[in-house]
Amino acid sequence: MARRVAVIGAGMTKFVRRAQETGKELSWIAGRAALDNAGISLADVDAVCAGTAPDAFDGVHRKGDYLADGSGAWGKPYIRTFVGGGTGVFVPIQAWYTIASGMADVVLVLAEEKMSSCQPHPQGAFLTIFDNVIERPLGPNLLWIFALEMQRYMQAYGLDKRDIATVAVKNKRNAADHPSALLGQADITVEDVLASEVLAHPVQRLDVSPISDGAVALVMASEEAAAKLTDSPVWVQGVGWNLDSTYWTNRDLAYPEYVENAARMAYDMAGVTEPRKQIHVAEPYDPFDYKELHHLEGLQLFDKGKAPEAAAAGVTARDGDLPVCPSGGLLGVGNPIAAAGLMKIAELFWQLRGEAGARQVPGTPERGVAQAWGDLMQVGTVVVMGTDGGPSTTATRQGTPPIGPRATPLTDEAFRSAAGAVDEPLDLTYEWDTGEAMGAFLEGMRDGRVVATTCAQCERTLVPPRVFCERCFRPTDGWTEVEAVGTVETFSICHVRWDMVALDPPEIPAVIRLDGASSGGFLHKLDEVAPDDVSIGMAVEAVWKPVEERTGSILDIAYFRPRHGGEDR
Amino acid sequence: MSVEPRVGIAGVGWSGFTPTTANVSYKELMFEAARAAYLEAGVNPRTDVDSFVCASEDFEEGTSIFDEYLPDQLGAVQRPVHTVASDGLFALATGVMLIRSEIASVVAVEAHSKASNVVSHGRVARFALDPVLNRPLGVPALAVAGLEMQRYLHASGHTAVDCEDVANRNRAHAASNRRASHAEAPAGADDPLWEPLTVGQTADSVDGCVVIVLAAEDRAGADPVFVQGVGWNQDAPSLESRDWDRAAATARAAEQAYARAGVTPGDIDAAEVDDTYAYKQLQHLDALGLPDLDPARVNRSGGALGEGYLHEGNGLARALACIEQLRAGEASTAVAQSWRGVPSSSAAVAVLTRGGA
Numbered sequence: 001m002a003r004r005v006a007v008i009g010a011g012m013t014k015f016v017r018r019a020q021e022t023g024k025e026l027s028w029i030a031g032r033a034a035l036d037n038a039g040i041s042l043a044d045v046d047a048v049c050a051g052t053a054p055d056a057f058d059g060v061h062r063k064g065d066y067l068a069d070g071s072g073a074w075g076k077p078y079i080r081t082f083v084g085g086g087t088g089v090f091v092p093i094q095a096w097y098t099i100a101s102g103m104a105d106v107v108l109v110l111a112e113e114k115m116s117s118c119q120p121h122p123q124g125a126f127l128t129i130f131d132n133v134i135e136r137p138l139g140p141n142l143l144w145i146f147a148l149e150m151q152r153y154m155q156a157y158g159l160d161k162r163d164i165a166t167v168a169v170k171n172k173r174n175a176a177d178h179p180s181a182l183l184g185q186a187d188i189t190v191e192d193v194l195a196s197e198v199l200a201h202p203v204q205r206l207d208v209s210p211i212s213d214g215a216v217a218l219v220m221a222s223e224e225a226a227a228k229l230t231d232s233p234v235w236v237q238g239v240g241w242n243l244d245s246t247y248w249t250n251r252d253l254a255y256p257e258y259v260e261n262a263a264r265m266a267y268d269m270a271g272v273t274e275p276r277k278q279i280h281v282a283e284p285y286d287p288f289d290y291k292e293l294h295h296l297e298g299l300q301l302f303d304k305g306k307a308p309e310a311a312a313a314g315v316t317a318r319d320g321d322l323p324v325c326p327s328g329g330l331l332g333v334g335n336p337i338a339a340a341g342l343m344k345i346a347e348l349f350w351q352l353r354g355e356a357g358a359r360q361v362p363g364t365p366e367r368g369v370a371q372a373w374g375d376l377m378q379v380g381t382v383v384v385m386g387t388d389g390g391p392s393t394t395a396t397r398q399g400t401p402p403i404g405p406r407a408t409p410l411t412d413e414a415f416r417s418a419a420g421a422v423d424e425p426l427d428l429t430y431e432w433d434t435g436e437a438m439g440a441f442l443e444g445m446r447d448g449r450v451v452a453t454t455c456a457q458c459e460r461t462l463v464p465p466r467v468f469c470e471r472c473f474r475p476t477d478g479w480t481e482v483e484a485v486g487t488v489e490t491f492s493i494c495h496v497r498w499d500m501v502a503l504d505p506p507e508i509p510a511v512i513r514l515d516g517a518s519s520g521g522f523l524h525k526l527d528e529v530a531p532d533d534v535s536i537g538m539a540v541e542a543v544w545k546p547v548e549e550r551t552g553s554i555l556d557i558a559y560f561r562p563r564h565g566g567e568d569r
Numbered sequence: 570m571s572v573e574p575r576v577g578i579a580g581v582g583w584s585g586f587t588p589t590t591a592n593v594s595y596k597e598l599m600f601e602a603a604r605a606a607y608l609e610a611g612v613n614p615r616t617d618v619d620s621f622v623c624a625s626e627d628f629e630e631g632t633s634i635f636d637e638y639l640p641d642q643l644g645a646v647q648r649p650v651h652t653v654a655s656d657g658l659f660a661l662a663t664g665v666m667l668i669r670s671e672i673a674s675v676v677a678v679e680a681h682s683k684a685s686n687v688v689s690h691g692r693v694a695r696f697a698l699d700p701v702l703n704r705p706l707g708v709p710a711l712a713v714a715g716l717e718m719q720r721y722l723h724a725s726g727h728t729a730v731d732c733e734d735v736a737n738r739n740r741a742h743a744a745s746n747r748r749a750s751h752a753e754a755p756a757g758a759d760d761p762l763w764e765p766l767t768v769g770q771t772a773d774s775v776d777g778c779v780v781i782v783l784a785a786e787d788r789a790g791a792d793p794v795f796v797q798g799v800g801w802n803q804d805a806p807s808l809e810s811r812d813w814d815r816a817a818a819t820a821r822a823a824e825q826a827y828a829r830a831g832v833t834p835g836d837i838d839a840a841e842v843d844d845t846y847a848y849k850q851l852q853h854l855d856a857l858g859l860p861d862l863d864p865a866r867v868n869r870s871g872g873a874l875g876e877g878y879l880h881e882g883n884g885l886a887r888a889l890a891c892i893e894q895l896r897a898g899e900a901s902t903a904v905a906q907s908w909r910g911v912p913s914s915s916a917a918v919a920v921l922t923r924g925g926a
Binding site: 002024048053054055056058059060061062063064065066067068069073074075076077078079080081082083084090094096097098100101102103125126127128129131132239240241242243244245246247257258261262265269374375376378379424426427428429430431432433434435436437438439466467468470471472473 | 607825
């Protein structure tokens with residue numbers, strides 16, 4: 001029988017745009033605060049579980065090792081786990097299985113992010129998240145793909161951007177009550193969001209969470225250890241995680257199935273059969289305002305496409321029927337990637353103990369859910385926490401929640417003038433084998449053909465091709481070709497580059513669903529069309545480069561354009 | 570006597586272990602190993618494997634957030650998958666925890682190397698050095714191995730000849746290992762790299778993948794190899810603070826693993842330990858409490874010096890070799906150990922057994 005596991009302490013730094021502190025120092029501040037909150041010392045800790053997002057932020061290989069001393073891990077069992085943006089809610093899951101398995105009784109959980117080290121813009125760390133053969137040559141960035149997903153979500157359910165913008169307003173207002181918040185704003189309005197700069201249509205600047213530095217820590221313990229250390233543990237009742245296919249252009253982006261899968265795993269473990277009744281407070285991942293809504297639906301807290309109108313009606317307000325992101329979320333508190341996810345667990349801890357101060361939701365919440373998301377829009381991590389009917393405490397008895405002003409904001413100018421500021425380009429070089437499937441695909445590109453593979457078991461035609469069928473887990477059965485014509489699955493109009501430099505004219509990335517490809521298609525760009533004339537379902541065709549200019553690359557298709565005489569869908 | 574519920578090895582699979590794997594992508598390399606492991610375990614990953622754990626580091630792959638690229642070729646789409654940013658033996662320890670926590674009964678553990686695609690290995694290693702204190706000095710990260718070897722020989726009484734013997738013996742072992750690509754000493758084996766370290770005492774990279782299917786005892790098949798105990802540990806975070814004499818993290822990890830397994834060093838009759846550099850084998854055997862283990866029973870696979878160095882897959886390669894020896898009846902209690910290469914100071918240990926216990 002697995003052992004029960006509780007959260008018994010939490011701490012965090014202030015989230016700031018650029019911290020004077022190093023990643024090690026941020027980790028130490030948060031870790032020390034969590035240990036103090038739990039009333040223990042580092043010597044009481046059996047193991048350390050850590051999470052931090054890409055090494056490219058810091059330009060440090062094996063960042064987990066680098067952060068070890070700040071994380072309190074020197075001389076202890078220590079593992080860094082990683083599921084991209086889902087990491088912050090995964091680290092407590094790691095701590096859960098470390099304790100539940102009997103490997104440790106008391107675990108320090110650390111999540112840290114120092115995004116500001118990545119210059120000229122932290123988005124640069126994400127330029128290499130895309131497929132090295134067929135996507136990176138197109139120059140995609142994070143705003144592209146989230147705009148593509150938001151567009152698809154809005155189109156699938158006929159959503160009103162105004163309803164979505166209410167999420168940004170709610171969370172930034174909630175964050176005004178959070179002492180660690182970077183972007184709390186009590187007087188922001190929907191009009192402010194709708195009037196903000198369009199970055200990549202339909203994404204506007206105030207739809208997006210800010211880049212941030214910060215760290216969050218928890219102390220988690222076995223039932224036996226918790227009983228000795230606190231009379232108000234908050235129990236981990238359920239955990240779930242799920243990773244969808246890498247081939248994101250083959251998925252319907254309108255609904256996050258992987259979040260549903262993760263939620264169902266966590267709910268089953270927690271005995272939650274009716275989440276809309278049994279969940280009293282929710283902290284879904286909200287790096288963009290639409291994502292909070294997308295995730296609430298995946299978490300089974302609202303029907304598909306129905307979360308936006310509920311948000312606009314105030315259902316998810318702090319004093320609504322289902323308080324959502326009472327912390328202020330990533331949109332308000334800030335988004336130091338892994339730390340932001342763990343901040344949500346800390347918020348549930350404080351809410352369920354009745355220690356959230358001005359952010360405290362009404363009533364006596366007994367159960368909450370936190371969730372994070374990441375990778376290529378493909379991972380869901382979910383934790384259900386509750387008091388199990390035990391006593392909640394008051395801030396008075398436990399002291400002020402251990403959050404505050406630590407972490408020192410630093411201006412760019414001050415950073416540049418600091419002694420020892422170090423610039424170093426991340427100039428690593430790779431030469432990737434394309435492999436059998438993608439090699440054939442690229443050969444086909446050079447010849448003006450789109451090569452696919454087929455699976456006889458599920459009867460799909462796969463583009464991009466692979467030598468295995470990921471659904472059936474068997475070798476694919478043969479080669480075929482599909483025409484370089486299809487329809488626009490989703491699109492965006494991008495007005496800025498990855499480093500926020502304006503683009504004029506804007507570029508139009510799109511996911512093209514190729515005719516004859518049952519799996520979907522791939523990412524490319526549109527041209528020979530005015531941005532205002534692009535629509536989902538528009539018939540398009542490839543425009544190939546002249547034969548003599550082709551090199552065996554996704555760029556052998558110069559772009560896609562409207563297919564005159566083609567049938568829009 | 571065991572002090573833990575047992576986790577068995579239901580299946581193993583591997584691919585590559587060659588200096589290059591031209592025309593095969595890392596996904597295809599992983600698919601081949603995973604298929605073999607699932608076939609041997611008699612499981613369908615789409616329905617029978619409860620959780621998947623992979624070991625990788627972004628800079629080794631050339632892809633940020635590399636865990637994005639794992640599920641399809643492992644049969645893990647829309648399943649619980651996560652990555653440990655570490656060596657594969659840490660992933661194996663994670664798999665053991667998942668089963669012991671009862672959230673999974675069957676777990677697939679994966680680690681791989683596509684080192685032939687990394688052009689700038691030296692620069693990747695450089696980025697593991699402290700950006701403020703170490704990198705400005707311009708000392709190659711891999712030279713840390715030379716510094717450590719120098720100090721280790723001084724402190725231990727071992728000699729460069731002892732290290733040369735390790736390299737020669739491991740390559741001789743590799744001659745009978747069908748996976749081994751480096752049974753022959755490289756050209757210029759005696760040439761110095763970072764003195765006192767030589768070319769011949771340094772393992773060469775290979776591409777490859779190892780997948781191990783772990784299962785709760787009742788799902789692991791008849792007479793399986795068991796993972797009897799696991800341990801892992803993190804030592805000093807900087808060059809300036811480390812203990813250059815000994816492998817402290819390995820010693821602590823071994824203590825944890827032995828206690829969990831209910832064994833002492835005297836019970837161990839085979840060891841597959843990290844030998845990225847020949848001196849590390851000696852240092853690791855010291856830390857494991859096995860300095861006097863019959864050399865014929867150490868790295869019988871040839872180790873990384875003979876098989877080739879699989880980077881973050883090296884720990885699973887060592888575990889795979891232990892499993893094969895236990896299955897062949899060549900040992901009854903084996904220890905697999907990994908270290909993550911310079912400049913790291915973390916280590917993992919697994920005790921594997923078959924029969925009895």
